[in-house]
Amino acid sequence: MVSTALTTDDDETAAEATGPAPREQSLRILEALLFAASEPVAEAALAERLPAGADVPGLLARLAEDYATRGVHLVRVAGKWMFRTAPDLGYLLSRGAPEPRKLSRAALETLAIIAYHQPVTRAEIEEVRGVSTSKGTLDVLMETGWVRLRGRRRTPGRPVTYGTTETFLIHFGLESIGDLPGLEELKGAGFLDARLPASFTVPVPSDDPALRPDEDPLDGSEAAELDLGMLPREPEAEAGDDGESDDGEAGTAPAP
Template identity: 35%
Template sequence: MAGSNVAKSAQGRGRTRARDEVLLDRELEELPQDLRWREWMLRVEAVIFASAEPVARETLARVVGRDCSIDLLIDDLQEELRSRPYELVYVAGGWQHRTRPRYADTIRASSVPARSVASALSETEAMVLMAVGYFQPVTRAELSKIFGKEISRDTISALRGAGFIASGPRSPTAGAPYTYVTTKHFLSAYGFETLRDLPDIEALEDAGLLSRRVDDVEGEPLEETGEIPDEQIEPTDEPDLT
């Protein structure tokens, strides 16, 4: 019965998606070329503006014509926003609206609630997140060795609840504890396209912001997305065995 319900639900979503695609005139063939391009620009910007996460090229392609160049549309939008206090940036595999860095002090002075939850992290949570970013996949025990004190389950839970980290593959060490890795949301919140955009770790160590306490924490940054493939991520309700 459950399988039947799942199948029906999937069919329903498929019909809804197909209906939406039919109702949306993507090609706009009745419009002159300049007006068609303008409408595509506005559609793309509307989708990016409405999304809480970076929007991938494949998603934007659903609202424009088949022969429309997403890259050229983005170029035109970025040029149009050049004099505005916000811009379109490419982070975590998609495009997102971001306030220009020069207005950061103005926004802080206004005390308005920021959209990014990164600003809500405690100092400890932010430091642990930074360590996960550099040393992933890393266990809680290894994080504790890095900081020279126990990293609590509450800290890990807070970072997972905020969507910044997820369970990685089990460690080959005794007990096979779960490791932790960063997510695409981590890249998005901090404005990174990939983990290669992280600041140089040696510079952070020289500044005393991060210290490698153990020789066996050698997790290498994941090169493209900042997260491990879905099939390798363990369920989030698994017990912490560290």
């Protein structure tokens, strides 16, 4: 009996010395990395910080399950991972926060067109909206970080093309641009008339960063202007700002 007791004590001491099991230790490291991150983190970046051979997808699934009923959830946005406040508790964080100024209707319409039709030029945005679009509207969307310049269309005037950003996906909680609602979802939500023509379709959105065959890259000077937060000149022959029909809302500050 004495011998058995001594063996048990030795085993417990050895277990304490070795610390948590490898998988549990990897789970703790993963949790710490995600809590400390200020931005969503890619699986590849997490794998670099975890012990060799760690099952990153399995660990993420386990961690997401552990937090599923807690005050924060582990979610996948823009193809990366981050902790976010549980949706039903979001109202708690809004108390005392300054009321954000909302985007204008013109800016929201323009953002939706860019998201679904990208890469798209200003003239093409105006064609979809049916009214001219203020340059200020596009400036506001770029200031939010939700819209970026992609390149220049290989057409006369070489107009710039616009697309959405990773920040857009993160803000709206989308794993990918393909998670935007489709035709039936938009009808069900009341955004589209249920009696639309049978031929009506909603574009399948794609935010592939690779330039299309009809796009040229921005030149060096334009890239430098982008780094300074400046928009390049748009030489396309479009309706000027004086003729735009955004009802003066284009300068409204965006929501964060």
